[in-house]
Amino acid sequence: RARQHPGAPPQFFAAEMNLWTRERLDLETRLRRALEAGQLELYYQPQIDLKSGQIAGVEALLRWHHPQLGTISPAEFIPLAEETGLILPIGDWVLRTACEQARAWRLAGLPPLRIAVNLSALQFAQAGLVQRVEEILADTELSPGELELEITESVLMRDIEGAAQTLRTLHARGVSIALDDFGTGYSSLAYLKRFQIDRLKIDRSFVRDICADPDDAALTQAIVAMARNLHLSVIAEGVETSTQQRFLCEHGCDEAQGYLFSHPLPAAEVTELIAAGHPLARTQETLAAEPF
Ligand code: C2E
Ligand code: MG
Ligand code: MG
Ligand code: MG
Secondary structure (H helix, E strand, O other), X not given: OOOOOOOOOOHHHHHHHHHHHHHHHHHHHHHHHHHHOOOEEEEEEEEEEOOOOOEEEEEEEEEEEEOOOEEEOHHHHHHHHHHHOOHXXXXXXXXXXXXHHHHHHHHXXXXXXXXXXXXXXXXXXXXXHHHHHHHHHHHHOOOHHHEEEXXXXXXXXXXXXXXXXXXXXXXXXXXXXXXXXXXXXXXXXXXXXXOOOOEXXXXXXXXXOOOOOHHHHHHHHHHHHHHHHOOOEEEEOOOOOHHHHHHHHHOOOOEEOOOOOOOOEEHHHHHHHHHHOOOOOOOHHHHHHOOO
């Protein structure tokens, strides 16, 4: 217990700090146990090819089912996992589980799907990442082309040379890379060329007001046009309405992901969706033929 000395925070403040630290420690302990206790689950959200309306891939999204606290959002516990380093074992589990699921889908005779996995900054920077990815691909007999890793701009900007090297190595192995939340970071566009990137994911915040805010519409159009010129694939996140879908179609966006097509779902439900083989979205042609 800290002794009072000049300059120490007043007692009430210290007490609050203690409460805060205790809650955090508590959450950390719970998170540490969550993995072993089997409280973590991957949901999968379909990514739709806008031309055909078919599922092109799925993004794995982590869920924590706590027996008392209920389902905790990754937005809440990923930052904590990142700070404490717990993201390394958790991220490893995510990568392996997602690849095993992709293998299970293939063994079940479903059409091949790309599987996208989010990587945190710490994971991306860890020594031996490429080796871990290779091991998991070998163990699950997945072809590298079926795996996509999602990273954010800020992850790249931390160590530009190191990141470029890691991306080159992953690319050489055939694993593809998507730049998540694109447009929200501060990366220089000049870097886009230097990094081996396959896909841009237009951030949800631009897509949301695409039909109402001319600035967001212009930005989205510019990102799609830039992606095409750089021969990158482009996907829009957070698509919730068919008006947004139509805008994206008309401006040449390749793929879309969002509640309009499907929420993130447990593996079994995604299996049913894929097995049914129905397009999840109306195609570009049918949309164009419909009145607004
Ligand atoms: P993200 O990678 O940008 O994932 C997209 C988020 O948008 C997901 O939130 C998804 O559920 C949500 N979303 C999808 N469609 C819509 C829509 O139409 N409307 C709205 N409002 N939201 C939509 P989620 O699952 O809560 O994940 C939040 C973030 O947590 C992810 O953002 C990602 O950064 C992180 N995350 C999730 N799973 C993992 C993981 O396995 N590893 C790491 N490192 N981070 C993860
Ligand atoms: Mg993502
Ligand atoms: Mg995103
Ligand atoms: Mg996001």
